[in-house]
Amino acid sequence: MEAQSRRSRSAPTGRPRTAVPSGRPAWDGERPAGPAAAVVDERGVLVGWTQMSERMLGHRADEVVGRSVAMLMADEDAAGPVARWSRLARAGRRWCGTVCLRAKDGTTVKADIETSPMSGDHSGYWFVTAVDPSGVSAWPPAGVPVAAALLARSPVALSIWDTDLRCIWLNSAAARLDGTLGRRRLGQLVTELPLGTAGPGITGAMRQVLETGRPVIEREYTWQVPGEDHERRLTASYFRIEGPDGRPLGVCTMSTDIETSRVRQHLLALAEMGGRVGTTLDVGRTAQELADAVVPLLADYATVDLAESVPFGHEPPLERLQTSPDSLPIFRRAGAASSRNGMPEAIWSIGDPVFVPPSSPFTRALYSGRTHFEPVLDTSPGTWLDQDPRRAERIAQLGIHSLVIVPIRASGTILGEAIFVRHDNRAPFTRDDRMLFEELVGRAALSLDNARRYTREHTAALALQRDLLPGKLSGGPGVELSSRYLPSDIHEGVGGDWFDVVPLPDARVGLVIGDVVGHGINAAALMGQLRTVTATLADLDLPPEEVLARLDRRAGLMNDRSSGNDALGRVMACTCAYVVYDPVECRCAIASAGHPLPALVRPDGDVVFPDVPTGPPIGVGAMSYDSLTVPVPAGSIIALYTDGLIETRDADLDAGMERLRAALRGPSTSLDAFSSHVISFMTPQAWRDAAPSLVAGPDRGPGTVSGQDDIALLLARTRPVSPEHAAAQCRP
Structure with missing residues (x-):
């Protein structure tokens, strides 16, 4: 065509020159730099050519200047794109894209093209740059x-x-x-x-x-x-x-x-998963959080198996379980998570003992303390799987192909193992995955160790607390008794709530309830001391106000002897209520040292809270208390309780008292069933679920109260006693 056979009227004559846009530096001829470039007029005719263009395509300037840019296009239909570029150039618009160019030797070069309209004296021309996407064309020298x-x-x-x-x-x-x-x-x-x-x-x-x-x-x-x-x-x-x-x-x-970067992704994943592990001081929950954190983000199935040194339930010791030459119960399943519904990978459930062959990656990792990393699981004959047919069957069924076993170590002790496998994800575990597992398990190990220590302390404090509380209650012929004690959950720790019943002369009975400020073994031990002192003072047959005054004096003496650094510390506060019931006169005398008011349930179901003068808590040193005497008809119920029954984090005392009033108006049943009804009605679970349930009973273990203080409840149903019968009673 004519445009290809003649030069543009504005093209340079004589020696070919390199055209560059105004303001752009010219390149050194011995070391060309920058992309291949050319200048094209509004008709699509080349009017300038650079050394980098020659280097890229092999065409010299005198071979291309004055010819249509279509000659450089490797596409069969080159006229279309050239016409489109011309229209854009006339409109002053830029264009960029990827095209295939034809080199002098007949080969094609894929290039990123960018066109820019020129201004000033060169208006109507456009500057074109071409860069090999691989970057190879411009370098090396x-x-x-x-x-x-x-x-x-x-x-x-x-x-x-x-x-x-x-x-x-x-x-x-x-x-x-x-x-x-x-x-x-x-x-x-x-x-x-x-x-x-x-x-x-x-x-x-x-x-x-x-x-x-x-x-x-x-x-x-x-x-x-x-x-x-x-x-x-x-x-x-x-x-x-x-x-x-x-x-x-x-x-x-x-x-x-x-x-x-992978490093940052690694850190972000660790931060995301680590933040989900160790949110509580509960061993079982921490183990489950570790399993949940990695599934399905990194693994398709994960388990956390703990050694016997990490108690998280009431299961029998592992050493009592039956062993065989091919299977040992070394662990107990504490947590598990799967990417599949129903967890088909699991052979054992949470709490079950986990049996492993004596010669297996599980035992080697346990005894060596080193991670077992098997990105491609060897299932060929002659491996440890021959001794573990149940695992071998699950591996074959599910296509498990990659395995990592990380020992859980803290304070120099192996607490158990975390096992991670893949089956749905066909990519094997990488060394980066292994490092991430090890770091995450290391963090979880600290949380598990803290939870283990706290669980042991909580268990010891609970055992001490329950040993220091009275066993079978006996108050003589004048009362029928029932009690409940619920320690707070593991996060709060065992508190210092207590109750006691002291038989007195003439068939009278002393009812005591108290609450030591604080939680843990110290609070339980101090509670035991105060309960003993209170029972001793009550046994002297003193009036209720005198019992509290002497108890306050005794607490002051304990403070004077305390250095402030001993195991029990100072008795800063202890609330206590003491009631003496006389079944002959059908009345009771009540004194309170900062304790919640007792409740009186009359035979007709009416519930009252006697306006007892409330003195300062025990340990303050006031040693001055008053008592109130109120009539108690036969068949009434005297209810003593600690503040954990009526206090919650989202309700005040008045609301708690009204809930207790409603609970005490419950059905007329045996006193033991009535105690369970009150506890079920008042615990937070019942409020949330709007369905009463038995939380604790005399033969059902301690139970716990989630998210609040301890609960102690003492109920006494009154019975009349004749003076002759009362005089005939002997104190035990």
Whole structure:
């Protein structure tokens, strides 16, 4: 066509020259830098050609200038794209895309094309740049033996800078890292790039490397990429490139976006999963949290098996279980999670003993304390699976193919093992996965160790508390008795609540209830001391107010002898209520030392809280209390309780008293069943579920009250006694 056979009227004549846009520096002829470039007029005719274009396609300037750009297009229908570019150029609009160009030797070169309209005297022309996406076309200089193709396809962002710190090459990863800047930094000095506040530091590091030859490794900096509205956090390493003669040729930079790096992903995953483990001081819950944290994020199935040294239930000791030469009960299942419904991988349920062959990865990891890492599980004959047919069957059924066993170690003790497997995820575990498992298990081990220690202390305190409380209550013929004690949950610890019944002369009976401030073994031990003192004072047949006054005096003496550093510490506060019931007179005398008011349930079901003068708590040193005498008809119920029954974190005392009033108006049943009804009505579970349930009973173990203080309840149903019968009674 005519456009291909003649020069443009504005094309240069004579020696071919290189055309560059105004303001862009010309390149050194001996060391060309930057992308291939050309100038095209509005008809699509080439009017300028650069050395980098010749280097890329092999065409000299005198072979292409004056001809249509369509000659360089490898596509059969080249006229269409050229016409479209011409229309965009006339409209002053830019265009970019990827096309295939035809080199002089007949091969094709895939290139990223960008066209920009020129202004001023060159209005009507457009400037075209072409860059090989691989980055190989611009570098290396001839004679430098570098595996350019390998570097060009590296996932790490690589850039080459000459001795003037001008960018002469970058791979595709670096172009992507630059965002909208892309390959336009080719041919620019580092000082010309929009690096913001990071610019001086980067320039200084590159010059230092160029001058000294000492590399700079992983220097972090922040950079707001042009066109983005947020800063990136990057890390870069710099090292000098030298020729065969040792002369510096430039600087190479290796950059990584920390936000998307594997290290950061590792840390983020660890932080996410670690935050979900160890939220309580409950051993079983912590073990389950560890299993839940990794499924399905990293594993398809995970179990946490604990040794006998970590109690989390009331199961019998493992050494009592039957063993065989092929199977030993070394662990107990504490937690498990699966990506499949129904957990088909599980052979044992939570709480069951876990049997393993004596020669297996489980025992080796336990005794060695080292992780067993088997990314490709060996299921061939002759392995340990021959001694474990149940596991072998599940492995074959589910296609389990990758296994990691991490010992749970804390304070020099192996607490158990965490097992992770894959079956649905066909990728085997990697060493990065192994490191993540080990770090997560290490964190969980500290939580499990804390929970183990706390559970032991809680169990010891609970045993002490229950041993110090009275066993079978006996108050003589004048009362029928029933009691309940519920320690708070494991997070609060055992408290110092107590109750007691003291038979007195003439068929009278003393009813005591108290609450020591604090939790744990110290509170339980102090409760035992105060209960003993109170029972001794009551046995002297003193009036209720005198019993409390002497108890307060005794607590003061205990404080005087306390150094403040002993096991029990100072008695700062203890509430107590003491009631003496006379079945002959059918009345009772009540005194209170800061304790909640007792309740009186009359035979007709009416519930009253006698207005007892409330004195200061025991341990304050007031030693002055008053009592109130109230009539008690036969068949009434005297209810003594601690504040844990009526106090909650989301309700005040008045609301708790009204709930207790409603509970005491319950059905007329046996006193023991009535005690269970009151506890069921008043515990938080019943409030939430709106369905009473038996929380604790005399033969049902301690039970716990979740999220609140201890609960002690003492009920006494009154019975009349004749004076003759009362006189005939002997105190035990």
